Amino acid sequence: MAAELLLAAAATLILAVVLAPPRVQRAGLLTRGLVGLAGMAAIAIAPTLDLILLILLVLAVLQAGLVSHRDFAARVRAPVLAIALLALGLAFERVEGPPLLVRFGAVGIVAGLVAAIGLLPYLHEFDPEESTVASPIPWIAFVGPLLAVAVLSRVKQVLPADVSDAFGAMLIGLGLLNVLWGTIAAWRTESDAAAWRYSFLSDWGLILCGFGLAIADGQGAALILLLSIVLGRLPLYLWSRQGVRDKTPTDRPINLLVAAALAGSAPFAGFAARVMLLRGATQIYWPLAVVLAAAMLLWLPASLRLGRSMGLPRGRQAIGVAIVLALSVFLGIYPQPLLALAG
């Protein structure tokens, strides 16, 4: 999975640089994106979780060092908390002790992962006026997807089999929390920029549920959703910022198409992922599928709002939106090669 996500992140960076509005400093964006990609590549090939945490520490310091309205301490706080929780959890998994200690370790790892990405209950401080690179968005939409896959695959090596069920249950619980909070907040919040940020949370909620199910359908759904964040929601968020700033909601067909893609409607990628997730949840525990289906209905009003907030894409922005929608349709109609590639 990590290789696919790395390629997707590289493709998104190329899209963001090539199709950026003329006033964007492309060299700076490319440099910072390449630094992030290098860190992600290192995370993907790191053999142990300890090395991943050290790489994460480097990325956190580099990002916190970027010029921003928020000070260094405010921006480094969340990643450091995440690394501390992950490291404590890992330490408890490694030592010999009572079963309770091992379970505490699992709690630490889940809490650390959620804190690293910036999900509830560890929401990173968000300033809509801040540049995207220095904001929490790279954690939730660029580095986060690959980080989650890398951490979860390495954790399987240290987590005892009897704790795996509790680990999965925690992921599902936090997933549901983020689905509900993300969709409702993206619908009801006053700020359009904040609504975009909350929409990432709701996608991550489904991803956590997919990983928590620990069956092929759940993992497949999580992979498609991760790719739809990196290749879909993130570039759309970047291109929506001008419309959000101008406060010019638009109701053109393109806005409806974007809303449909964000809501996970057929034939976009999110639809296939949602079907797989519901099928997996039905296999494991059918009431979970009912809750997930009800939560998915909440996506619609928030997605319509986000689609309208984009304004009318023009020039390069329009080309970018068209590419992203085409990719999403391709992933939605024909996800099988991707799933086979990821095993």
Added chain:
Amino acid sequence: MIEVGAALVVWLGAALIVLADARRGLALGLAVVTIGFAVLAWERGQPIGAIALVVGGLTGALRGWTRGPATWGLMPPGSTPRLVLCVAAGLLSLWIAASVTTTPGAPLLFAVLVVLGLMAARVLSGGDKDVDLTAIACFALALASSPALASSIPTGPVPYIFGALIAAAVVVAPATLPQGSARAGKDGG
């Protein structure tokens, strides 16, 4: 006994960083933490790792010693909560390492737990950039040492070298990428 002493030295260094607000106190704390972790690595049969930790940690400490105003800033007024935190974190880590777990590497576990806990608390409590960078350097040293907790997995010097490099780099290198505008819309949105 050497390992127990080294673990207590690590706790002392971490406490210094929690209790200090100025460069000399922070640099001394980083140096003490470095020496403690290096001794623990040496005792666990990792001489290359120990040397790497000493080089990386002391490079960071030396840079910290020479940067900013030459004051210690130890226990400024209002430090009582920080002192209580140091003692409580030490006792809690000691309880977990010595009583809850049955692992043979109790001193190393104590050192890792106490540094992770105290440094995270230091960063979360909000300080200036030098304080945070020193705490992050200690974090790197603790993360580099923690793979040795797994008795079943042989650990080479790679984590130590990587951790030592980070500990040195975060204090020595200017913690900024090429300067850009903080305003939205200049760097990709």
